[in-house]
Amino acid sequence: MELPKIAQPAVRALNSVGVTTLEQLQNFTEPEIKTLHGMGPNALGKLKAAMAEKGLNFKEA
DSSP, X not given: OBOOSOOHXXXXXXXHTTOOBXXXXXXXXXXXXXXXXXXXXXXXHHHHHHHHHTTOOOOOO
């Protein structure tokens, strides 16, 4: 599933760790994604909402 529309710095941050789909976010914890350079609270919120809509979750720490 495609990533939601988020700011380009956040997209680049995700791409830097190989994430291009919502499913791939399940391989990371929320703190891991939150600490990526370029990932802001707005983008993280959109990602979490999109994941929840699809029944997906971040990896447990």
